[in-house]
Amino acid sequence: MNGDNFMLKDLFKKSSSTPSKIIKESQIPDGLFQKCLKCNDILYSEDLVENYYVCPNCNNHIRVNPRERLSMVLDEGSFMELNREIDIADPIGFPGYKEKVRHIKSVTNLNEAVITGRGKINGTDVAIGVMASNFLMGSMGKVVGEKITGLIEYATDCRLPLIIFSCSGGARMQEGMVSLMQMAKTSAALKRHDKEGLLYISVLTDPTTGGVMASFAMLGDIIIAEPGALIGFAGPRVIEQTIGQKLPEGFQRSEFLLEHGFIDKIVKRNQMKKILSILIKS
Template sequence: MEKHLKRRCDLSSMLKEMFKKNDLTSAGRKQVHLGGKVKESLDEAQIPDGLFEKCDKCNEIVYSEDVVANYYICPNCGMYFRISPRTRLSMILDKESFQEWDKELPVSDPLNFPGYKQKLEHLKVVTNLDEAVITGEGKINDTSVAIGIMASNFLMGSMGEVVGEKLTRLVEKATKRKLPVIIFCCSGGARMQEGIISLMQMAKTAQALKRHDEAGLLYVSVLTDPTTGGVMASFAMLGDVILAEPGALIGFAGPRVIEQTIGQRLPEGFQKAEFLLEHGFVDKIVKRNKLKQTLSMLVKSC
């Protein structure tokens, strides 16, 4: 407790020092280099990039290293930060066991949607991802699994033709190799820039999972924040075992859309993982630091 209070005091002192305004006259303005850009500073506090994170739930500013050490969970309020697919892989799989499948599939733009290809190319550079999902094979405590991880930072994990194709191929390869499948779901739903083609991925992924099930193999779906739309209405809810992270938003339409449609207030916590667990839609809520252990137990028992 004393150590925690001392850290908070140190953090408070550091923040005061960092945000201290400089007494600069117009002649004393200085040029500050931020991310390769030159920025004029006058009475403006400068924050070192990546040193702190702000929690959207409690609005506290916390050390990034504390967030990382705590499995990307706010140490103050317990809110789960969204994490990248590769960070997730490092948490779940044995070190250096992952082999990626179906990398760099051709870009899909069936509607020639204005600016869509350019946006995809930009996101590839910014996120260092080829699409909104990474798929491949790895090991969890020496047990081989086929795994897919969706990316919230790539068009909100929306499912278009390429995402559906990668997930379908993941399941089909797993069926041939007799591997259990684990998919970490995180999505805003079907990708509107691809129209009906994106909606077809719902049926395609479901058919692949049906054949995987008929082969007597295990599929574990892990619902993270948020899992919504066409993804929630297809492969995300077809798991033999459905797990969820605490506080994850899970639903087809968003709460505001539903309230506006039915003209009624929704129950407290509606569409949160805990609410779905109470109503039988989720088998278990698992804390992030227990996920690898839980998944290991499941795949070893199948």
């Protein structure tokens, strides 16, 4: 116990070495502190929550779970979830897959890699979907595709603006070709939403890659990204293997996409609600 106290006190001392070098993660009291994986700074959890899970030291936009995301952009108590329960799809009968999904459902307390529903932003109704990177890397299988398509069709039917926060490693390989087809399904639904003259804002968060990036994520009337998010079609490791060289610093980050003309704007997390609110009223 004494050791623990010493370590805690030590956190607040000016020290030449960074706290992360002194403290092993396991010694950090559960829930009280969190480490920034980018700059290794030790952050007080309460401060972090107040700062929208953005590291005050290096501006790293730490990945957040979809419920926290919803609470950051929607008016309090306005969220109404759609298609909450959809049965696990296992179209190619992949060994152990159903059990794996069930396990992830129980440990993450999420039903799938996306939450969809309806809510208000400063009083304006929106259809909103938020992906979860901690659910099989936010990969898109049949259920994710179904939830997103259902959300888009709901937005079209109710004539609502649509906002989707993407974070995904791409198509879910364990569902074979059925996962690939979700790219076509979601994109086709967006085209119908578009033809009704409705607004779709796509928000790209870290990471948005593969089949999600090559479908609904890149099809926004307005595309916003959080700072420093990895956004690309092919993953950096795949590209490095293909071309046999290291990729330049900053390649496939939000700033790179802005420079190349593929996104409209980079918006910090604490500004997100304000910017979305302006855009949906424009």
